[in-house]
Amino acid sequence: MSATVTRAMARTLVARLPDWDRDDVAAFAPVLDALDLLTPYVEVLEPGAVAVPLRPGAGDEAAFCETLIDTISALTDQDCVTGVADGLFAAVLAAREGRLVPAGGDAAFLAGHPIDALTATGLVEAEVCETLRHLGIETLGAFVALPGQAVAERFGPLARRAQHLAAGRLARPLTPRPADPDLTVAETPDDPYGTIEQAVFAARPLAERLKTVLDERNLTCTRLTITARTVSGLIRERTWQVDPSASTADLARRVRWQLEGWGIAARGAATEGEDGVAVLALAPGGLIGLLEAGKGLWDAKNATTARAEAALRHTQTLLGPEAVRVATATDGRDLTERAVETAWEVEAPPPPASGPWPGALPDPPPAFIGDDKPVTVLDVAGAPVTVAARGDLSATPALVVSGGKQTRVVAWAGPWPVHERWWSEESRRYARLQVELADGSAALLACEGGQWKAVGWYD
Amino acid sequence: MATGVAAALAAELGLRSAAELRPATAEPDGFTRPAAIGPARNILPVTPDIAALLPLGGLHSVTAITASSRGATSLLWRLLAGPTRAGAWCAVVGLPGRYPLAAAAAGVDLGRIALVDASGPCIADAAGALAEGVAAMVVPSDGLTPAQARRLTARARRSGTVIVWWETRPVAGPDARLDVARARWRGLRENAGRRWGAGRLNACELEVAARWRSGGGRRARIWPYGGEPGRNVVDLREHRLGEYQ
Numbered sequence: 001m002s003a004t005v006t007r008a009m010a011r012t013l014v015a016r017l018p019d020w021d022r023d024d025v026a027a028f029a030p031v032l033d034a035l036d037l038l039t040p041y042v043e044v045l046e047p048g049a050v051a052v053p054l055r056p057g058a059g060d061e062a063a064f065c066e067t068l069i070d071t072i073s074a075l076t077d078q079d080c081v082t083g084v085a086d087g088l089f090a091a092v093l094a095a096r097e098g099r100l101v102p103a104g105g106d107a108a109f110l111a112g113h114p115i116d117a118l119t120a121t122g123l124v125e126a127e128v129c130e131t132l133r134h135l136g137i138e139t140l141g142a143f144v145a146l147p148g149q150a151v152a153e154r155f156g157p158l159a160r161r162a163q164h165l166a167a168g169r170l171a172r173p174l175t176p177r178p179a180d181p182d183l184t185v186a187e188t189p190d191d192p193y194g195t196i197e198q199a200v201f202a203a204r205p206l207a208e209r210l211k212t213v214l215d216e217r218n219l220t221c222t223r224l225t226i227t228a229r230t231v232s233g234l235i236r237e238r239t240w241q242v243d244p245s246a247s248t249a250d251l252a253r254r255v256r257w258q259l260e261g262w263g264i265a266a267r268g269a270a271t272e273g274e275d276g277v278a279v280l281a282l283a284p285g286g287l288i289g290l291l292e293a294g295k296g297l298w299d300a301k302n303a304t305t306a307r308a309e310a311a312l313r314h315t316q317t318l319l320g321p322e323a324v325r326v327a328t329a330t331d332g333r334d335l336t337e338r339a340v341e342t343a344w345e346v347e348a349p350p351p352p353a354s355g356p357w358p359g360a361l362p363d364p365p366p367a368f369i370g371d372d373k374p375v376t377v378l379d380v381a382g383a384p385v386t387v388a389a390r391g392d393l394s395a396t397p398a399l400v401v402s403g404g405k406q407t408r409v410v411a412w413a414g415p416w417p418v419h420e421r422w423w424s425e426e427s428r429r430y431a432r433l434q435v436e437l438a439d440g441s442a443a444l445l446a447c448e449g450g451q452w453k454a455v456g457w458y459d
Numbered sequence: 460m461a462t463g464v465a466a467a468l469a470a471e472l473g474l475r476s477a478a479e480l481r482p483a484t485a486e487p488d489g490f491t492r493p494a495a496i497g498p499a500r501n502i503l504p505v506t507p508d509i510a511a512l513l514p515l516g517g518l519h520s521v522t523a524i525t526a527s528s529r530g531a532t533s534l535l536w537r538l539l540a541g542p543t544r545a546g547a548w549c550a551v552v553g554l555p556g557r558y559p560l561a562a563a564a565a566g567v568d569l570g571r572i573a574l575v576d577a578s579g580p581c582i583a584d585a586a587g588a589l590a591e592g593v594a595a596m597v598v599p600s601d602g603l604t605p606a607q608a609r610r611l612t613a614r615a616r617r618s619g620t621v622i623v624w625w626e627t628r629p630v631a632g633p634d635a636r637l638d639v640a641r642a643r644w645r646g647l648r649e650n651a652g653r654r655w656g657a658g659r660l661n662a663c664e665l666e667v668a669a670r671w672r673s674g675g676g677r678r679a680r681i682w683p684y685g686g687e688p689g690r691n692v693v694d695l696r697e698h699r700l701g702e703y704q
Contacts, residue, residue, distance in 0.1 A: 257588075304547070304594065305546070305548065307591075307592040308547070308548035308592045308593045308594060309548070309592075310591070310592050311550075311588060311589050311590075311591045311592025311593050312548070312550070312573050312589070312592070312593065314588040314589075314591065314592075315550075315573075315575060315585050315588045315589055317588075318581075318584050318585065318588055319575070319576070319577055319581055319584070319585055322576070323575055323576045323577065323585070324550075324573050324574075324575055324576075325573070325574045325575070325576065326569065326570065326572070326573060326574070327559030327560075327562075327569045327572070327574060328569060328570075329559075329560055329563055329569065335558065335560075338560060339558060339559045339560045341559065341574065344573060362659065362661070363560075363564040363661075363684060363685070364533075364561060364564045364565075364660070364661075364662075364663065364683075364684035364685070365558055365560045365561050365564060366558055366561060367532040367533060367536075367557060367558055367561040368532070368556050368557065368558060369556055369557075369558050391655075392654040392655045393654045393655065394654070395654065396650070396651065396652055396653060396654065410647075410649070411644075411647035411648055411649050411650070411658075412647060412648075412650055412656045413646070413647050413648065413650070413656040413657065413658045413659050413660065414655075414656055414659075415655070415656075433656075434647060434659060434660045435647075436644050436647045436660075440529055440642065441529065442644045442647070442660060456558060458644065458660065458663070459529060459530060459531065459532040459533060
């Protein structure tokens with residue numbers, strides 16, 4: 001005696017966020033976290049659309065959809081539309097309308113859809129749909145009715161697969177999203193590390209463990225978070241960019257630098273000796289596959305540059321990430337506006353200078369930024385020189401008094417008036433003057449609000 | 460696991476394995492280049508006007524710039540223009556208050572200059588870390604004790620990092636010491652009796668004296684920011700600097 005057991009087909013639920021307009025997978029993570037509360041199996045179709053497999057007979061589908069919509073709107077403040085059908089393609093179309101297609105009703109549900117819906121399979125271009133429409137094939141039902149061989153001959157194998165999908169066959173199983181594995185490695189010694197050297201000694205095997213864990217998964221990391229917890233409960237943590245091709249020795253060296261950097265910071269605090277390191281942990285971040293990481297090596301970054309960048313990162317570890325700075329020329333008219341210094345690899349540099357700035361000082365700029373101390377400009381008679389409203393001086397400058405020292409003006413040029421952003425609150429009005437003094441120095445002076453300042457010194 | 464990745468990468472990039480390569484043919488006359496002869500490892504290319512002042516025609520091991528003379532900052536930026544434009548990372552440790560666009564005007568590629576904020580004992584820490592890798596670094600000599608300076612020089616020589624001493628205190632034995640004997644500003648006029656001065660500061664002429672450890676020396680006029688085209692202006696846009704590896 002034999003019995004045939006027919007397993008009921010799994011059903012598919014597709015949830016779409018109609019207002020989702022970002023193409024960013026990372027921003028979608030909160031929505032996925034909310035979904036994880038309801039179901040462990042979620043496949044992300046694209047940012048803003050997910051598919052969930054439903055077991056048949058597991059409960060009321062409509063009630064589950066309600067719960068899902070409520071959860072998402074409550075936790076992420078996003079509207080959500082759901083559709084349930086047997087196959088994924090039918091469920092995607094059902095999610096556009098928010099419908100529950102009864103079991104076995106996929107073919108009938110799909111048949112009524114216009115032919116343009118075929119693009120949702122991702123197999124067929126919009127032009128093919130257009131051609132089909134011109135041929136008089138207006139609905140998916142009519143497309144399914146075409147002889148399969150003719151479709152394959154005329155439009156190729158992809159259109160043939162799309163025809164199968166439109167007929168409600170060929171439903172692929174969903175692949176659930178892999179959970180983020182916890183790749184952090186930590187070392188908890190029996191006796192806390194009393195000195196930095198002991199912790200540094202432990203860093204090498206820890207880095208080796210991290211590398212093994214990542215290698216097993218064919219991954220490598222572009223960020224490394226170093227965490228040290230002391231006996232007294234103080235937690236120090238810092239994340240570093242690392243080269244994806246960094247070896248165990250490089251990682252260990254980075255940990256050593258970081259620990260030494262913290263040691264230097266604690267030099268004055270006089271806590272060393274009492275407060276040992278109880279837990280040392282390394283967490284990888286920015287995981288990428290080893291294959292992509294290998295491609296990065298073929299970039300223009302040669303060994304010398306890599307070595308120089310390693311040295312700069314070492315300096316950052318010792319003095320803090322803000323200490324290594326790179327200057328960029330950017331938009332602006334004033335000296336200080338035109339040059340921006342950003343912390344290297346920590347802050348994003350400003351956009352480069354985008355166009356001509358009429359009224360900006362032509363090269364060469366002063367080599368030193370002035371200390372903004374007020375100076376006095378005097379004429380031959382000893383009377384202060386001022387800038388008139390029309391942009392000329394009240395008299396020929398003859399002396400510059402700075403810090404009680406009088407220096408004769410040998411040559412000068414200007415003034416060049418600037419009146420900027422007169423339409424807004426940040427409106428500024430000042431005039432600039434270049435002077436060469438008798439002691440051989442040259443300065444850039446600015447007069448704002450009747451007060452002269454040395455804004456820069458040439459050197 | 461790792462071999463699988465290597466094989467996949469090799470297949471994707473179309474690489475051949477070493478076994479498939481033809482054996483290298485020996486030099487026809489059996490000549491092999493001895494290791495001692497050949498280009499020195501770390502001579503950084505500099506602009507042609509600076510090259511005349513340096514013993515090997517490029518920036519090499521230890522150079523000093525007398526900080527107290529006027530125009531020294533302009534000379535420093537001109538010195539670093541060549542290496543940064545050739546793509547070498549240069550670091551300037553503990554010289555605050557400099558205006559970076561002056562460096563750019565002298566020809567420096569700002570994307571390759573790291574300005575390191577450091578003062579007091581941190582200067583020695585930073586310089587020690589940088590000596591492991593950057594192509595050239597500028598360090599104020601009064602930030603280090605003479606013993607620290609000697610150690611740093613030895614360390615930099617080992618790793619091939621060029622040290623440029625910003626000589627706020629004399630250092631012993633640099634390969635070349637550059638001193639601005641005279642700096643002259645061009646473009647400003649006397650404008651006597653006027654209320655609006657014509658002209659603008661548009662160039663600077665530095666008379667630089669170089670003294671070499673080998674006993675020789677050179678004098679040259681350097682125009683870091685401009686001058687008369689065809690006579691003393693080095694066109695950095697057209698000029699191709701040497702390859703730096």
